[in-house]
Amino acid sequence: MTHSATPYSAEDDALETLKKSFNRMTMYVVTLDTSALDPDPVRLFSHLTWLKEQEAGGVIAFTGLRFDGGNRPVDGMTVLRAGSFQEAERIVASDPFVAAGATATIHRWDVAAGAMSFSVRLSDRSVGVI
Structure with missing residues (x-):
């Protein structure tokens, strides 16, 4: 009985090297469906205040509404920095x-990959994403 081993190739090393070159950063993506909630300006104010607090504390990387193919919001999406799923x-x-x-x-x-550039103007203390 002969066993056929998977042939080894230089491409295997190249693939492994390429995969290891990505510096992975774990984040957590949250989608929030509020369709079951009654509109409540007080609750909206509390939610928006909570978002600002989480952003100021470095927990939120990005947050905003997601839209369908038109202009109708379908839900909210937030990208969180957290040490574990349980923390998220x-x-x-x-x-x-x-x-x-x-x-x-x-x-x-x-x-796995991405890039961001920033513009900082010292004269007016403005910061922008390019």
């Missing part, structure tokens, strides 16, 4: 919308 769950549970019954879905996201 604790953060999300503290959102006033979630506490009121909004449905949050959390996915771990291993970011």
